[in-house]
Amino acid sequence: MAGVKQDMPPPGGYAAVNWTRVPAKKFFTGYQMIAGYLGLFAFGFWLTHRMHKVFKNRKIEQRSSHNAIFPILLAERDREYLKQLSRNREEEARLMKDVPGWKVGQLYDLPIYERPNRGFTDPEICEFYAHADPKYLWQRMEYGMFK
């Protein structure tokens, strides 16, 4: 049986196996972690309060500017709106001229826009755009939707 090659350990035997415990390295202790959390929390709290004031003031400035120009635009819009209402009324009178029993601005006999003792009522948006191309109504209703 001489001359057979066998898998034998190296001369001197294998090296010893290192089986000692190596726990994870601790960068912070428990108290340090809690202290760090509280410190970051305090810093975030202070920062939020400080920036909250800044954001609020920016919002106030934007709203101020909006309030300042709103009357100008509203006055112009009112004039144009009333002109358009009178144009609608004339168009309706022209269209319903031959219908018997029709009072302009009312549904036969029923007053829709003039409420006694309560004055002016705005028409619905569909009534306002009744005599126009529907695309203007769609434009108006979709205004501000894709902001």
Added chain:
Amino acid sequence: MGHYNFPKEFMLCRQEEKDPRKCLAEGRAVTSCALEFFRKVKSTCLDEFNQYANCLDRGSPDLKFRMCRNTQSVFDKCVQDNMGMERPYYGYFCAPKVIRTNRPRPAPEPPLEFPNTPDELPDTMPRKPAPYSQGGGRQFF
């Protein structure tokens, strides 16, 4: 400083009367006041005004003021030197205002009247007890 009261009077009128037809005179005063301001700016401070408006227009999608502080300061200085108008503090138009006008306060809306209400039942009519109040769970709520 009566000029600065036109918009306030117009807004008060609009809020009280709730009718655009009654506030046309104040509206015209507001528009003429605004146009006069623009005419004055056009004659004295047009370049600064155009620069400021251009910056506001293109500095941010929604006209943020904080992107344009340098052009704003230039424009404010120009307006103060030429027209004597100072920019009010940033919250001025958000604060509530007390307004004294000569226009009388409109009458409040009259209460609703219902002329055709039916008469109440006389006490001699037989009344049935409510069907759920015979005891049971519904006597408490």
